[in-house]
Amino acid sequence: MNPFSLARPKDHAATHALLTGRRFSLPLLKGGGMDVVDHLKEGLWKPDVVIDTRHLRAPGASAPISKDGQTIRIEAWATMSEIAASDILLKDAPCVAHAVGSAASPQVRNVGTAAGNLLQRPRCWYYRNEQFQCLKKGGGTCFAFEGENKFHAIFGEGPCYIVHPSNLAPALCITDAVVHLHGGKRASLPITDLYHTPDKGIRTEHNLEPGEIVTHITLSPAPVSGFYAIKEKQSFDWPLAFACAALQLDGSTIRSARVCAGAVAPVPWLLPGVDAALKGVDLDDDKALRAACAKATEGARPLSQNAYKLTMLPVAVRRAVLMAAGKKVEA
Amino acid sequence: MVSSNDPGWNNGKDAGKDGVSRRSFMVTLGASAAAASLSQAAQAALPKGQDAQPESDVRGPGETSLTLNVNGQSRTIKAEPATTLLDALRQKMGLTGPKEICDRGACGGCSVIINGNLVASCMMLAADAEGAAITTIEGLSKDGALDPVQESFIRHDALQCGYCTPGFVMAGRALLDKKPKPTLAEIKKALSGNICRCGTYTNVFNAILEASGQPPVMDSAPGA
Numbered sequence: 001m002n003p004f005s006l007a008r009p010k011d012h013a014a015t016h017a018l019l020t021g022r023r024f025s026l027p028l029l030k031g032g033g034m035d036v037v038d039h040l041k042e043g044l045w046k047p048d049v050v051i052d053t054r055h056l057r058a059p060g061a062s063a064p065i066s067k068d069g070q071t072i073r074i075e076a077w078a079t080m081s082e083i084a085a086s087d088i089l090l091k092d093a094p095c096v097a098h099a100v101g102s103a104a105s106p107q108v109r110n111v112g113t114a115a116g117n118l119l120q121r122p123r124c125w126y127y128r129n130e131q132f133q134c135l136k137k138g139g140g141t142c143f144a145f146e147g148e149n150k151f152h153a154i155f156g157e158g159p160c161y162i163v164h165p166s167n168l169a170p171a172l173c174i175t176d177a178v179v180h181l182h183g184g185k186r187a188s189l190p191i192t193d194l195y196h197t198p199d200k201g202i203r204t205e206h207n208l209e210p211g212e213i214v215t216h217i218t219l220s221p222a223p224v225s226g227f228y229a230i231k232e233k234q235s236f237d238w239p240l241a242f243a244c245a246a247l248q249l250d251g252s253t254i255r256s257a258r259v260c261a262g263a264v265a266p267v268p269w270l271l272p273g274v275d276a277a278l279k280g281v282d283l284d285d286d287k288a289l290r291a292a293c294a295k296a297t298e299g300a301r302p303l304s305q306n307a308y309k310l311t312m313l314p315v316a317v318r319r320a321v322l323m324a325a326g327k328k329v330e331a
Numbered sequence: 332m333v334s335s336n337d338p339g340w341n342n343g344k345d346a347g348k349d350g351v352s353r354r355s356f357m358v359t360l361g362a363s364a365a366a367a368s369l370s371q372a373a374q375a376a377l378p379k380g381q382d383a384q385p386e387s388d389v390r391g392p393g394e395t396s397l398t399l400n401v402n403g404q405s406r407t408i409k410a411e412p413a414t415t416l417l418d419a420l421r422q423k424m425g426l427t428g429p430k431e432i433c434d435r436g437a438c439g440g441c442s443v444i445i446n447g448n449l450v451a452s453c454m455m456l457a458a459d460a461e462g463a464a465i466t467t468i469e470g471l472s473k474d475g476a477l478d479p480v481q482e483s484f485i486r487h488d489a490l491q492c493g494y495c496t497p498g499f500v501m502a503g504r505a506l507l508d509k510k511p512k513p514t515l516a517e518i519k520k521a522l523s524g525n526i527c528r529c530g531t532y533t534n535v536f537n538a539i540l541e542a543s544g545q546p547p548v549m550d551s552a553p554g555a
């Protein structure tokens with residue numbers, strides 16, 4: 001790692017001042033540092049100051065996860081382990097707890113934070129390797145398009161084919177989550193506006209402005225919600241495809257559904273076609289359920305090595321729906 | 332739009348090529364709405380009479396002294412902010428129990444316990460562990476007696492070459508501290524971040540079951 005200064009600002013205003021002031025030219029925020037340190041080790045980023053944020057407390061912050069009326073709140077600094085084990089989330093938004101509990105390993109979850117998980121950069125191996133100056137890093141080529149793209153996107157128009165790496169983001173997309181910010185022109189941003197597709201800007205995945213700091217996230221309860229991921233190694237690996245589903249049930253009939261897929265597109269991938277098809281489906285009518293979930297791949301355009309995800313995604317969606325309803329899912 | 336949080340701009344090659352940093356870029360575009368409103372927000376947040384650089388504890392980039400509480404002892408070293416906890420332990424303190432294997436948070440070989448939580452010391456800045464209770468494998472034995480997890484690993488021959496073993500033992504210890512009688516499924520989950528090139532997992536699971544006072548549930552590997 002190149003040398004850098006390490007700052008612990010006393011509050012959000014001081015953090016903002018370090019980000020925008022004259023003292024440092026290449027400031028970099030850090031949560032747990034899991035993704036930051038990876039970039040520093042690979043020589044992808046060369047900040048002159050790394051700014052720790054974990055000790056910063058937004059007004060009203062109490063526990064890492066809290067609930068006030070019908071609003072659930074996750075602090076930016078809440079660790080993934082705290083999210084996964086939160087009684088509030090396990091009861092009121094299980095898809096969030098399970099999505100995060102399924103991510104990475106205990107070592108990563110004990111350190112990685114909510115904000116850092118949302119803002120982590122993609123895992124595309126060309127992006128992560130200093131040797132490849134791909135489109136995302138200001139070069140002229142997407143090496144994945146003609147190269148090794150087994151773990152890449154099946155949705156989106158390019159010209160970059162990353163999958164968004166966050167397990168948390170898709171779960172927040174079906175729970176009306178809002179990301180709260182300090183230091184910019186706006187106080188908050190709906191999670192569904194946090195990310196953009198590569199055609200709208202290839203260098204970054206999110207829409208934060210320079211100097212904006214995530215302080216906390218709020219979301220609405222989705223007690224009938226679930227998550228399912230398919231991985232090469234089920235206990236610990238990046239998902240090949242996953243889905244989060246939130247349902248409203250009338251007995252065993254789906255009154256309404258919201259489904260968001262992950263690891264298949266450069267942004268969390270909402271599936272309105274599946275939502276519509278699931279409406280009115282009886283969970284015990286497996287044929288109808290499978291037919292509705294098959295809509296998940298509508299519009300997909302796989303690359304040379306990842307058509308297998310077309311088979312996987314409807315399975316992940318169906319199992320997420322069954323998990324949401326508390327039904328048994330075959331292993 | 333480039334963002335200070337997402338340093339598409341913070342690419343060494345870019346900065347070198349154009350010779351422009353984000354700072355000079357921002358200064359050049361000093362009148363841009365974003366920059367203007369941002370600095371106004373910063374000013375507004377400050378009490379009158381203070382300049383635009385409120386207090387921040389800043390150290391480095393060179394070596395500064397750093398005090399870590401390792402295995403119950405307070406130890407002060409000189410280290411740059413860019414020093415990982417693993418390097419501080421291995422190179423500055425001579426604690427070579429935690430191993431550097433993947434160096435990217437993916438294998439668990441460097442695992443230590445911090446305030447009761449298992450972490451990958453290769454991915455943590457040493458300065459981030461300041462003020463916390465750090466336990467390495469060297470700190471598990473008490474008064475010359477091995478930890479029950481260590482004893483059990485030996486009894487079950489839960490290793491081949493042994494390079495990954497300190498990480499596995501720490502993962503087992505961290506689990507038992509939180510859950511004295513874990514199920515096999517819980518053991519598998521707790522050890523999922525520890526990866527070994529050999530096939531000794533069965534013996535590892537049995538060792539942890541036994542260390543928690545439960546009978547081994549799986550046959551040991553042939554020859555073990």
Ligand SMILES: Cc1cc2nc3c(=O)[nH]c(=O)nc-3n(C[C@H](O)[C@H](O)[C@H](O)COP(=O)(O)OP(=O)(O)OC[C@H]3O[C@@H](n4cnc5c(N)ncnc54)[C@H](O)[C@@H]3O)c2cc1C
Nearest residue numbers: 031032033034035036103104112113116117119167214436
């Ligand atoms: C082996 C391994 C497996 C993994 N598997 C998965 C997986 O399956 N699913 C998954 O989702 N993740 C996975 N991860 C990624 C991991 O979850 C993320 O690296 C972690 O969540 C990042 O959180 P952090 O707090 O450490 O972020 P940091 O590394 O500290 O920061 C990440 C980014 O967020 C920015 N940032 C941090 N805090 C703020 C803030 N408050 N405001 C504005 N910007 C901020 C930083 O500037 C940086 O750009 C894995 C990682 C490893 C090493």
Ligand code: SF4
Nearest residue numbers: 124126134142160161
């Ligand atoms: S998918 Fe994106 S990050 Fe990966 S090589 Fe192509 S442009 Fe680069």
Ligand code: FES
Nearest residue numbers: 432433434439453
């Ligand atoms: S060396 Fe730290 S996790 Fe592999």
Ligand code: FES
Nearest residue numbers: 491492493495527
């Ligand atoms: S015992 Fe050799 S790597 Fe695990």
